[in-house]
Amino acid sequence: MRIVIVGGGAGGLGLATQLGRKLGRRGKAEVLLLDRNHTHIWKPLLHEVASGSLDAEVDSVSYRAHGHRNGFQFQVADVTGIDRQRQTVQIAPYCDEQGQELLPAREEAYDYLVMAIGGQTNDFGVAGVAEHCILLDCPQQAQRFHRNLVDQFLRVNRAVAQGDNEQRLHVAIVGGGATGVELSAELIKARQWFATYGLTHLTPDHLKVSLIEAGPRLLPALSERISVAAKAELEKLGIAVHTDTQVGQATAAGLETPQGQQFDCDMMVWAAGVKAPDFLTGLTGLETNRANQLLVEPTLQVQGDERIFALGDCAGLVLGEQDGRPMWVPPRAQSAHQMAQTVAQNLIRKVEQKPLKPFVYKDYGSLVSLSNYTAFGKLMGGIGSGSLSVEGRIARMAYISLYRKHQIAIHGIWRTGLLALSDGLNQWLRPRMKLH
Ligand SMILES: Cc1cc2nc3c(=O)[nH]c(=O)nc-3n(C[C@H](O)[C@H](O)[C@H](O)COP(=O)(O)OP(=O)(O)OC[C@H]3O[C@@H](n4cnc5c(N)ncnc54)[C@H](O)[C@@H]3O)c2cc1C
Secondary structure (H helix, E strand, C coil): CEEEEECCCCCHHHHHHHHHHHHHCCCCCEEEEEECCCEECCHHHHHHHHHCCCCHHHHCEEHHHHHHHHCCEEEECCEEEEECCCCEEEECCEECCCCCEEECCEEEECCEEEECCCCEECCCCCECHHHHCECCCCHHHHHHHHHHHHHHHHHHHHHHHCCCCCCCEEEEEECCCHHHHHHHHHHHHHHHHHHHCCCCCCCHHHEEEEEECCCCCCCCCCCHHHHHHHHHHHHHCCCEEECCCCCCEECCCEEECCCCCEEECCEEEECCCEECCHHHHHCCCCCECCCCCEEECCCCEECCCCCEEECHHHEECEEEEECCEEEECCCCHHHHHHHHHHHHHHHHHHHCCCCCCCCCCCCCEEEEEECCCEEEEEEECCHHHCEEEEEHHHHHHHHHHHHHHHHHHHHCHHHHHHHHHHHHHHHHHCCCCCCC
């Protein structure tokens, strides 16, 4: 049996690891992971890559080496389509940085296919976003943001050193969800560390961060109390929070609302919504929802093709109804992780010719970290199985434990322990911020 997994993200890499260990190593199935990148970095850390708190070069996992260690094969491949009749996935030509074709367009055959290609930022068709805003969908974009940030810090520091105290860097972030809130706090920390590491003219007055949200409050997925507390905390850090402010257009000079409000910015980040990649809507015979997600059965097989599974941000599964509207499994790392576990069990059951099991979603809560200043969130299933609001140190520890859980899923407990130890040592051995 040949199992092909497309996408080695929060869900796909854990799945490939489990199947590689349980089926690949024992010769019960061939497991092939395809990803358009050579390395994996956990997506919820991308805002830290953008600010420089995390160095993607140091913290990423090489798919090829990880596959070698865990019994699956890996190919770098940008998948562009599926031929369901012939049971193949179509792969775009692979080109080098100069655009020179190194590998031609090709196909890979599957007996079972798992689509785990995640989501991408939704610009909702707002004019100018694609041209002028930076998105945080992949490590390359986060690294591009970081390089830009360093250049802008250098520009302002030099100008102020030469007496032009009016110069400042204005970064606007559109979207008051977890990504926008976390990134804005990270930028304040980045300025502090750059000032410590030699850009001494960069004072708090020289960095302006605006967080712009169309809805009435930040963090709509969390309670009103947490949302108010997070806003107060961000404002204490000097961040200008604009709620009820819908951006109608992005230009080279900044952002504009339909009412004519202008934000003159040097850098703009769009973090205002998620959808699955567009090509999923063009797959004949497979249905998608408004967010382009492939509709799946409770077993996580896509509706209309029992040989294809989907998980994570690209899978649409209705949990129930709220106010007459469908409630979908939320596009979160914990959903991708839980779905990957169900798909792993179901594929193993396929090999063993046992009936498949349905996916059961368990909400463990949500956490938001304002860099190392503070954190907020709610944890589910606490005392009396209700939800427990957490804040400060406990919330921060729970937030860090989410990444450790992901590391345990892919590296196992011992290796994760060693990684945690090396992270601790790196705090002493390496600069606290990526400075280039
Ligand atoms: C900045 C940021 C912060 C976030 N913070 C949190 C958080 O705190 N908590 C939380 O629960 N969630 C958070 N999320 C959401 C979370 O990251 C996603 O829900 C989760 O990563 C989804 O996992 P996935 O496996 O479905 O897809 P992903 O993790 O997105 O992985 C998809 C993989 O597919 C690959 N791929 C995509 N298209 C193709 C293709 N055509 N061919 C081949 N490979 C392809 C990609 O390279 C990637 O490796 C955050 C997201 C972002 C962007």
